[in-house]
Amino acid sequence: MKKSSFVKTITLLTFFSLTALIYSETFRVSKVHEAKVLQEQGSEATARLNINDALAIKLPEDRDFIEGLELKFEIPEAVAYWMDCVACSVYSNIKPTPSSSQIDYSGTRVYVSTLPGKLSWVLQIPLKKENSLKSNNYTTKVDSVVEPSGNAILVRLQPVMKGVPEETLNSIIPITVKPILSNKGLLELKANDNGETPKAYSVFIDDKIAALDNGKIILDNGIHNISIISEFYRNEMRTVRIEIARTTLIQVDLKSIEPTLIIQAPEGSQILLDDAECKIIGQEFLITEGEHKINFKFGDYEILRTITAIKGKTYKASFSMDFDIEEE
Secondary structure, eight states, X not given: OOHHHHHHHHHHHHHHHHHTOOSEEEEEOSOEEEEEOOSSTTOOEEEEEETTOEEEEEOOSOOTTEEEEEEEEEOOHHHHHSTTSEEEEEEEEEESOOOTTOOEEEEEEEEEEEOOSSSEEEEEEXXXXXXXXXXXXXXXXXXXXXXXXXXXXXXXXEEOOSSOOHHHHTXXXXXXXXXXXXXXXXXXXXXXXXXXXXXXXXXXETTEEOOOBTTEEEEESEEEEEEEEOSSBOOEEEEEEEOTTOEEEEEEEXXXXXXEEEEEOOTTOEEEETTEEOOOOSSEEEOOSEEEEEEEEETTEEEEEEEEEOTTOEEEEEOOOOOOOOOO
């Protein structure tokens, strides 16, 4: 029988056998390789599989921004020539948890396809229902969302054609795994009132009120304007850059809406605030609303000023002595 006719016959037989494998099954592999990916840009792992091996892809506990996985298969010429001789399957509900010390498993095969007759193939596995994964001429997307088992996904290779040369059966297939990250990041806002839990306030992001969950919210990557509005505190504004799959922390010390005063004076000065000596120099402190008298004394020199303080304002009183020398 010619190879083309032989392949066609075997492929049809394979198709009918594989399409039935959509229910839970038990199986054994020769070896399980492990590849660990992280929730960050540039993360990747590579494993070299024999036909009859499986790959356990280990995922991080925190994978809020991982939409799916991308697997790039480097297909040896001996396998590509015998097109459709090796099948790739993806499983969910795997038991026990995949590991390099276990070869017997049960699980549900959610995807199966024979490796194509080319030297490179990319398979994308969605982990979330909402994702940006798409199939094209160079990439195949698994149609079903795959639920990790014990933070792991199992991908299996197996021969599905008889009469294949030993060279093909002994081939090594390198697989590179990368996480597919969503175009979002996490903002974490921590506001405090002198170390205490603050009173009520509202958060606006890009001029829209935002509902934070325990101080956290997922945002598109890029620049965002954050505003904190409250009747108890002064308004605070921040500009932040959100990066893909990263947490950006903003810590805000909320300031009372009561007026404040900063006094600056040279060493040796005597400062009277409302006729009482003031020893808080160079630091901001609260004052009451209304009129206040500030009396600066330095030796025999004295100057008196008054301010009328209102809520939400900070006042700065500076006293300095200097002289100029000019050449005529």
